[in-house]
Amino acid sequence: MANDTLTITDNRTGKSYEVPINEGTIRAIDLRKIKVEDTDFGLMTYDPAFTNTASCRSSITFIDGDAGILRYRGYPIEQLAEKASYLEVAYLILHGELPTASQLKEWSFWITNHTMVHENLKTQIDAFHHDAHPMGMLCSSIASLSTFYPDARNIGNEANRLKQIYRLVAKVPTLAAFTYRHTKGYPYVYPDNDLSYSGNFLNMMFKMSELKHSPDPVLERALDVLFILHADHEQNCSTNAMRSVGSSQVDPYSAMAAAIAALYGPLHGGANEQVLRMLAEIGSPAGIPDYIAKVKTGEKKLMGFGHRVYKNYDPRAKLVRDTAYQVFEVKGRNPLLDIALELEKVALHEDYFVSRKLYPNVDFYSGLIYQSMGFPVDMFPVLFAIPRTIGWLAQWNEMVQDSEQKIARPRQIYTGYDSRDYVAIEHRD
Numbered sequence: 261m262a263n264d265t266l267t268i269t270d271n272r273t274g275k276s277y278e279v280p281i282n283e284g285t286i287r288a289i290d291l292r293k294i295k296v297e298d299t300d301f302g303l304m305t306y307d308p309a310f311t312n313t314a315s316c317r318s319s320i321t322f323i324d325g326d327a328g329i330l331r332y333r334g335y336p337i338e339q340l341a342e343k344a345s346y347l348e349v350a351y352l353i354l355h356g357e358l359p360t361a362s363q364l365k366e367w368s369f370w371i372t373n374h375t376m377v378h379e380n381l382k383t384q385i386d387a388f389h390h391d392a393h394p395m396g397m398l399c400s401s402i403a404s405l406s407t408f409y410p411d412a413r414n415i416g417n418e419a420n421r422l423k424q425i426y427r428l429v430a431k432v433p434t435l436a437a438f439t440y441r442h443t444k445g446y447p448y449v450y451p452d453n454d455l456s457y458s459g460n461f462l463n464m465m466f467k468m469s470e471l472k473h474s475p476d477p478v479l480e481r482a483l484d485v486l487f488i489l490h491a492d493h494e495q496n497c498s499t500n501a502m503r504s505v506g507s508s509q510v511d512p513y514s515a516m517a518a519a520i521a522a523l524y525g526p527l528h529g530g531a532n533e534q535v536l537r538m539l540a541e542i543g544s545p546a547g548i549p550d551y552i553a554k555v556k557t558g559e560k561k562l563m564g565f566g567h568r569v570y571k572n573y574d575p576r577a578k579l580v581r582d583t584a585y586q587v588f589e590v591k592g593r594n595p596l597l598d599i600a601l602e603l604e605k606v607a608l609h610e611d612y613f614v615s616r617k618l619y620p621n622v623d624f625y626s627g628l629i630y631q632s633m634g635f636p637v638d639m640f641p642v643l644f645a646i647p648r649t650i651g652w653l654a655q656w657n658e659m660v661q662d663s664e665q666k667i668a669r670p671r672q673i674y675t676g677y678d679s680r681d682y683v684a685i686e687h688r689d
């Protein structure tokens with residue numbers, strides 16, 4: 261369109277500038293030409309927490325936060341959750357297309373055949389204290405993988421990148437399950453290649469003395485659906501960490517350790533753990549008014565509510581809630597569900613939440629399912645990290661091939677002292 265430009269008048273100088281608009285954005289660097297003096301640095305944008313800045317172009321995940329829409333590579337999340345398997349979705353996220361039957365077979369073969377980890381990693385996990393948080397153990401174990409696979413540094417080679425992606429998608433569930441077994445003092449369970457991705461994870465978590473573990477098909481499918489819902493979510497905090505750290509051209513294991521660290525925080529993937537702790541603290545539906553009153557005064561936060569992008573019901577939250585009922589049919593109703601349902605009802609009618617467009621997010625109901633399936637609360641963020649692995653890696657792989665990307669290096673507005681002279685210690689107040 262001929263008029264796809266923005267005219268900016270600088271009232272300091274009266275000069276006008278024209279900058280192009282492409283895909284609903286202007287390039288921040290185009291503002292640099294706006295100066296008062298020729299020697300000025302030029303205008304910058306200030307955007308703490310990136311609330312209105314696109315850091316990349318990406319064709320992986322689409323979100324319309326106002327309409328509550330989430331799509332991977334164009335496919336609505338609802339259809340994928342109903343019809344696809346996690347490994348099929350993982351292939352889609354990485355490669356951009358749903359796999360054919362033979363592509364899925366090959367992809368599953370490679371993932372299945374990279375599930376073992378070096379025995380030294382068991383020794384490393386053994387070194388952690390018995391009550392170490394599983395996310396801390398997972399983060400360190402993934403960082404360690406970079407030392408086992410120094411070939412991963414060759415990030416410019418496509419086949420090499422793909423090999424590291426197979427390794428990570430395959431090994432994360434193994435290491436995740438090992439962290440749990442360590443906290444329980446149980447022997448580690450090796451992968452069973454006859455099982456599905458989710459089924460094998462349940463095997464490595466919960467197998468006891470039986471010769472072969474047979475996961476309940478309803479629970480296996482429920483976990484697969486939860487994995488699909490968590491697989492990618494465009495430029496969230498941990499994905500931004502993956503891209504930012506990866507932009508230094510470090511190996512993907514080191515970059516992913518940073519992403520896991522970001523996910524661990526209570527405002528991100530740690531929220532599912534906090535929701536369960538909050539529901540336990542509320543104790544019964546009778547405790548809700550008191551808790552809501554504390555949220556309104558800013559003393560507490562309603563964990564599992566609110567989102568930077570969704571200003572409508574998070575489409576994943578609805579699917580998670582539906583999945584919860586399927587799990588409760590097998591495992592019995594989680595008593596905390598009644599508190600969660602009532603809390604949601606109350607919050608959706610309270611002006612505090614309505615006016616701020618705060619709705620349940622993916623973390624609000626997922627913890628209830630995980631708890632009913634037998635996962636301890638500490639493991640919840642780990643259950644987020646396993647499926648998000650493919651999202652992080654697909655975003656990293658996209659970034660590595662993007663000729664516009666460089667090392668991530670934001671600017672700042674300096675607010676400190678101007679130049680001043682060193683003061684000898686005997687002359688300081």
Ligand code: CMC
Pocket residue numbers: 496526527528529530531555560561562563564565566567568569616618621622623
């Ligand atoms: N409980 C109470 N008030 C809230 C909440 C909440 N959960 N979330 C936002 N607000 C308030 C916030 O205090 C602010 O109020 P005011 O305008 O009066 O200052 C307003 O709503 C806007 O919130 P914000 O903090 O500016 O929004 P943000 O985009 O920076 O934060 C968020 C998004 C997800 C960090 C935040 O909503 C939050 O802390 N939620 C609870 C933690 C949570 O559930 N996180 C999981 C996110 S979804 C999965 C994932 O990405 O990991």
